[in-house]
Amino acid sequence: MEQVHACKPRRCLVYDRHNQLVCKRRAPFQVSDNDFVTDTGLWGPKRLHGYINSWVPSILLNARCNNDGKFLTSGADTKNITFYVTSYAAKKQGKNYNVSAVMADGYAYHLEHPKPEYIDSVWDQQRLLLFRLVHSINREQEIAGLMVISYLMGWGDVFRSHTYSPIYWGSFMSALYIAFPQLSGRVR
Ligand SMILES: [Zn+2]
Incomplete structure (x- = not known):
């Protein structure tokens, strides 16, 4: 646990x-030096050290974690924090969270309601569609002369004048930071 806040680059x-x-x-x-609330509603806790957040001793001891107490002065603040905490704990409804359940449901329906005459004809139609699309491409597609020659000569469908090797950027950057610590915080 780090009770005193220490600012760090990239954190x-x-x-x-x-x-x-x-x-x-x-x-x-x-x-x-003291807890305060001003006429305009600004408030702050007593704080003697600029890098220690407003932690609550009993929460720190019993839950063994750092925490940030907040004084709720208005309904809007209370509403905001309630939404934040609720969606943090319960997780928001993301796009894909229930897809597997929806698919399992659809699959169960599929098994319980067999209809081979319909399924077979759908499969046949899909196959025919793909077959016709592939044949249209085969028949009509324009191909560059170089490509034709490359195929006729058996050279494959890619020509490269160079060979390439991967660069592991993360390792490169950490080696750079180790060699030049003064770069930390300046390079993003
Ligand atoms: Zn900081």
Whole structure:
């Protein structure tokens, strides 16, 4: 557990719109000798160290995790945090989360309602469609002269004047950072 926030490149340090490196957790946090609420509704906890978040001691001890207490001053704040926590814990409905269940349901229906005369004719129609499409391409497709020669000579369908080898960019970048630590945080 890291109770004191330490800003690190590529973790919390990001570039703002003025191209300045800033902490996306907004550290250092505002320091104050006392808890405060202003007339305009601004509030903050007592904080004596700018890099420690507003953790709650009893949550820290009992749940053994860092936490960030927030004082809910309005219905809008409460609504926002409720939606955030609920969708964080329950997960949002993504596009594909229930696809497997939908497919299992469809497959079960398919098994329970056999109709070979219909299925067979669908299969035949699909096969015929694909067959006709492939033959149209075979018959009508325009092919470059070079391609024709390449096929006739048995040279295959790709010509390359060079050979290529893969570059593992991640390994390259970490080797670069090890050799030149001063680059960390400047190169993105
Ligand atoms: Zn930070």
